[in-house]
Amino acid sequence: SAVISQKPSRDICQRGTSLTIQCQVDSQVTMMFWYRQQPGQSLTLIATANQGSEATYESGFVIDKFPISRPNLTFSTLTVSNMSPEDSSIYLCSVKTGPNQPQHFGDGTRLSIL
Amino acid sequence: ILNVEQSPQSLHVQEGDSTNFTCSFPSSNFYALHWYRWETAKSPEALFVMTLNGDEKKKGRISATLNTKEGYSYLYIKGSQPEDSATYLCASYTGNQFYFGTGTSLTVIP
Numbered sequence: 501s502a503v504i505s506q507k508p509s510r511d512i513c514q515r516g517t518s519l520t521i522q523c524q525v526d527s528q529v530t531m532m533f534w535y536r537q538q539p540g541q542s543l544t545l546i547a548t549a550n551q552g553s554e555a556t557y558e559s560g561f562v563i564d565k566f567p568i569s570r571p572n573l574t575f576s577t578l579t580v581s582n583m584s585p586e587d588s589s590i591y592l593c594s595v596k597t598g599p600n601q602p603q604h605f606g607d608g609t610r611l612s613i614l
Numbered sequence: 615i616l617n618v619e620q621s622p623q624s625l626h627v628q629e630g631d632s633t634n635f636t637c638s639f640p641s642s643n644f645y646a647l648h649w650y651r652w653e654t655a656k657s658p659e660a661l662f663v664m665t666l667n668g669d670e671k672k673k674g675r676i677s678a679t680l681n682t683k684e685g686y687s688y689l690y691i692k693g694s695q696p697e698d699s700a701t702y703l704c705a706s707y708t709g710n711q712f713y714f715g716t717g718t719s720l721t722v723i724p
Contacts, residue, residue, distance in 0.1 A: 504657070506657075533712075540716070541716065542618070542703075542714040542715055542716040542717070543658075543703065543705075543712075543714040544714075545711060545712065558711075592657070592658070599709075600646065600663055600665060601663065602648055602650070602660030602663050603648070603650075603658075603660065603712065604657075604660070605650075605657040605658045606657055607655075607656060607657045608657060
């Protein structure tokens with residue numbers, strides 16, 4: 501299984517600012533994902549982070565709001581841009597090491613926007 | 615978007631009681647069903663990955679069954695302990711994407 505380090509673990513931010521969340525994996529993985537869980541909602545996939553190319557975004561999520569970098573197979577960042585209170589959520593990165601393998605998650609970033 | 619539903623939304627049980635909860639998912643586009651346990655301030659931890667109709671998996675006091683034809687999975691906890699308190703998430707995997715339910719929040723009262 502992969503060990504994932506995600507930071508920051510939590511932050512309180514002002515409206516209109518941006519925050520970058522980092523995800524570091526202890527081994528090379530092909531599949532890396534970013535999720536969001538808003539209060540009372542299920543985990544929702546934001547995008548698949550692709551190494552060396554643009555991330556693949558799910559419906560309702562756009563690159564201008566959630567730019568993602570994936571410079572190599574062990575690291576990715578998610579930026580939450582121009583934040584508003586609706587962006588207050590838990591953000592999680594995860595990796596998947598094989599077709600019948602579970603996802604391994606980071607500890608999450610708990611983000612509150614004032 | 616696949617609709618994955620979990621019930622009940624929350625559950626309180628006494629220590630030592632056995633309990634179970636349900637995950638319902640569309641049986642079309644099914645590849646695998648995942649169960650995760652998510653404790654507060656920790657990352658979701660994988661419990662089971664199930665792919666075949668009739669699959670039963672067990673890990674200690676926790677077990678799960680899968681019915682892909684009718685689109686449901688049950689998670690059972692035998693003799694609940696306070697450390698079992700967590701949110702239990704299921705996710706349907708289509709081979710391309712995961713669709714998560716909203717989870718069942720379990721509180722085990724000592």
